[in-house]
Every structure is written in structure tokens, then in C-alpha cells.
Amino acid sequence: MEEVDLLVVGLGPAGASAAAAAARAGARVLAVDRRLHPGLPVQCAEFVPAALAAETAAVPASALQEIGAMQTFLAGEVEHTPDFRGVMIDRAAFDAALVAQAAQAGARLLTATAFHGIDADGCARLGRDIRLRARVVIGADGPRSTVGRQAGLMNRALVEARQVTVPLIRPHAATDIFLSAEIEGGYGWLFPRGAEANLGLGLVPAAKDRLKPLLDSLRADLLAQGRIGPGTRRLTGGAIPVGGLVGPVARIGTVPVLLAGDAAGLANPITGAGINAAVLSGRLAGAAAAAHVAGRSRALGDHAEEIADLFGPSLDLALRRRAELMSEYARGQRPGTAALRQSWIAYGDYWARAPQTMEEPA
Numbered sequence: 001m002e003e004v005d006l007l008v009v010g011l012g013p014a015g016a017s018a019a020a021a022a023a024r025a026g027a028r029v030l031a032v033d034r035r036l037h038p039g040l041p042v043q044c045a046e047f048v049p050a051a052l053a054a055e056t057a058a059v060p061a062s063a064l065q066e067i068g069a070m071q072t073f074l075a076g077e078v079e080h081t082p083d084f085r086g087v088m089i090d091r092a093a094f095d096a097a098l099v100a101q102a103a104q105a106g107a108r109l110l111t112a113t114a115f116h117g118i119d120a121d122g123c124a125r126l127g128r129d130i131r132l133r134a135r136v137v138i139g140a141d142g143p144r145s146t147v148g149r150q151a152g153l154m155n156r157a158l159v160e161a162r163q164v165t166v167p168l169i170r171p172h173a174a175t176d177i178f179l180s181a182e183i184e185g186g187y188g189w190l191f192p193r194g195a196e197a198n199l200g201l202g203l204v205p206a207a208k209d210r211l212k213p214l215l216d217s218l219r220a221d222l223l224a225q226g227r228i229g230p231g232t233r234r235l236t237g238g239a240i241p242v243g244g245l246v247g248p249v250a251r252i253g254t255v256p257v258l259l260a261g262d263a264a265g266l267a268n269p270i271t272g273a274g275i276n277a278a279v280l281s282g283r284l285a286g287a288a289a290a291a292h293v294a295g296r297s298r299a300l301g302d303h304a305e306e307i308a309d310l311f312g313p314s315l316d317l318a319l320r321r322r323a324e325l326m327s328e329y330a331r332g333q334r335p336g337t338a339a340l341r342q343s344w345i346a347y348g349d350y351w352a353r354a355p356q357t358m359e360e361p362a
């Protein structure tokens with residue numbers, strides 16, 4: 001029976017970053033992905049914050065164009081957010097660059113190999129007939145993580161998204177966001193990638209049957225405005241976790257398990273952005289797993305604290321704003337403009353502190 005220090009499940013941004021970090025720290029790493037070519041097909045709008053370029057060379061290696069601002073369209077008005085800096089990346093090239101870094105660091109990679117689970121004897125079942133023993137497992141297997149499910153840590157809420165890539169009539173250097181009460185628990189987007197753009201929309205699974213008509217309607221508006229051209233170059237979609245942090249540390253039987261990226265619910269519950277968090281949490285999980293196998297007894301506990309410190313405040317605010325918005329729908333109402341403003345990052349209302357509770361005088 002083969003034994004490895006670390007089994008990484010998933011070779012998206014979280015898993016590839018985890019595998020690279022652990023291998024660099026000296027761990028014997030096997031990383032698997034059920035896809036033949038991890039990262040393909042692309043299921044992403046391909047925007048990353050500028051800060052991620054300082055963290056990984058995969059950003060400049062896959063950059064398509066710079067983004068300098070955000071424009072939010074709500075109730076016939078446009079909110080301009082200057083200095084909203086980021087990069088549009090070719091997500092397939094980005095993921096491939098991270099996978100190459102993991103291989104260069106010394107991780108062994110197996111593609112077209114799905115993780116099925118960990119048996120009662122602690123052995124992991126992979127692909128058609130592979131069984132192996134891993135001292136630690138990292139679940140970086142996305143929003144519907146198999147590792148997370150077996151550890152009893154599933155994402156609590158998801159948004160379903162659909163996206164078409166369309167011709168863009170004029171060059172554009174902003175991410176455009178479309179808010180409306182009809183787009184329940186989500187929003188529409190137009191993100192430029194040179195001469196084309198990713199046009200998409202996400203909303204709660206209960207309203208999934210409205211995904212296509214709402215996207216078609218947004219597309220018809222933009223076509224009529226002369227902003228996009230006819231025709232679909234690519235069609236994609238997928239799920240985004242919006243319920244906040246799960247785990248990130250657990251056990252399956254006696255095997256310690258760390259979750260990273262979307263598997264750990266680290267995408268932002270309001271914006272759905274998760275690439276930055278996937279890279280950072282994957283890297284930290286890989287380093288923690290390597291430290292654990294090297295005998296540092298507090299490595300996994302410290303990792304859980306570090307993840308909560310790093311992502312907790314922004315996740316907590318986004319979760320609170322999401323809960324406020326969704327409570328309107330739960331009461332059978334359509335949120336008005338004020339409620340929609342409060343649930344989007346372009347508006348000061350989103351960032352406003354919750355009112356302090358008054359102390360009763362003694």
C-alpha cells in the first residue's frame with residue numbers, strides 16, 4: 001500500500017497552491033483532479049483583484065487586460081467606483097500556470113482521477129482502483145466538495161450562475177454590475193476581456209429557472225445599447241458558495257482533513273469572488289499540512305485560527321448583508337433600491353457599521 005504525506009483533492013487554484021506550498025516545505029504530495037485537464041472547461045468570469053498579482057506570477061502569466069474601475073447599474077442610475085483595480089485573466093492559462101508551479105515544486109499530479117472517499121481503514125479510494133494511505137488530506141475540490149461531504153462539512157448555501165462570452169463593441173476597462181430585485185440573491189455582470197466580454201448572471205437555486213430568461217433579457221438590453229455584438233462565443237456556468245466558512249479543519253475517521261478555497265466556503269457571499277481566497281487559503285493549508293506531518297503539533301489548530309482571522313471579517317460583513325437582503329424575499333417582498341444598495345460593495349451603505357445597541361443607563 002502506497003503512503004504519502006499529503007493527498008490534495010482538486011487542482012483548481014486552491015489545490016494547486018496547496019500542493020506547491022506543501023511540496024516546497026518538503027512533504028511527499030500527491031494531488032489528483034477528476035478532470036483530464038484541470039481548469040477546463042472554464043467556469044469563471046475571470047476577474048481578480050490587483051493585489052493577487054503581487055502574490056502569484058500566474059496573474060501576469062495569464063493577464064488579458066487591466067481593470068481600473070467598477071460601474072454599478074441600479075434603478076436607471078450608474079454608480080462609478082474609481083480605483084477598483086484588478087486584472088482580467090485567461091482562467092485556463094491561470095490554472096495551468098498554478099498546476100505547473102505545483103509540479104515544479106515536486107508534487108506528483110494525477111489527472112482524470114477522481115477522489116471517491118476514505119474507507120474505514122483510513123485508505124483513500126481514487127480513480128478506478130487506486131487505494132493509498134495519506135497522513136493528511138486537503139479537500140480543494142470546489143463548491144460541492146466530496147471531501148467536505150464525507151467530513152460532514154458541506155457548503156450551506158450556493159448561487160447558480162450562467163455566463164456567455166460575447167463580442168464587445170468598444171474596449172472597456174471597468175467591471176459592470178447589474179442589480180435588480182428580480183435577480184434574487186445575485187447580480188448580472190459584464191466583464192471585458194479585450195474584444196469580447198463575459199456576460200453572466202447568478203441567483204439563488206430556487207430561482208434557477210429564471211437564470212436563462214434574465215440573462216437573455218440583460219443581453220438584449222446591452223445589444224440594443226450597442227455595447228455588445230450578436231453571437232455566443234462560449235457558454236458556461238457553475239455554482240458559487242455563499243454561506244461562509246465551513247471547517248476548515250476536520251477529520252474523516254482518524255485522517256486529518258483541511259478544506260481550502262470554495263470547498264471551505266471562502267468565496268465572498270455577496271460578490272462571489274473566490275479566486276484570491278482559493279490561492280491564499282490553499283497555500284496556507286499546504287504549509288499547515290506539511291508542518292503537521294513534520295511533527296508540529298499545533299499546526300492544524302493554528303491554521304484554523306489563521307483562516308478565521310484572515311477571512312472572517314469580510315465574510316461576516318458579506319453574510320450579514322446577504323441575510324438582510326434575503327430576509328426581504330423570505331417575507332414575500334421585493335427589496336427596494338435602498339436594500340439593494342446596502343447589499344452591494346460599491347455603496348457606502350454596504351460598509352456602514354451596524355448601529356451600536358444602546359446601553360441601559362444604570
Ligand SMILES: Cc1cc2nc3c(=O)[nH]c(=O)nc-3n(C[C@H](O)[C@H](O)[C@H](O)COP(=O)(O)OP(=O)(O)OC[C@H]3O[C@@H](n4cnc5c(N)ncnc54)[C@H](O)[C@@H]3O)c2cc1C
Nearest residue numbers: 010012013014034045046047115141142238261262274275
Ligand atoms: C460562473 C462563475 C463565475 C465566477 N467568476 C469569478 C470571478 O470573476 N472572480 C473570482 O474571484 N471568482 C469567480 N468565481 C468563483 C471562482 O471560480 C472560484 O471561487 C474558484 O474557482 C475556487 O477555486 P477552488 O480551487 O477552490 O475550486 P475549483 O476551481 O472549483 O477547483 C476544484 C477542482 O476540484 C476538482 N474536483 C472536484 N471534485 C473532485 C473529486 N471528487 N476528485 C478529484 N477532483 C475533484 C474539479 O475538477 C476542479 O478542478 C466564479 C464562479 C463561477 C461559477
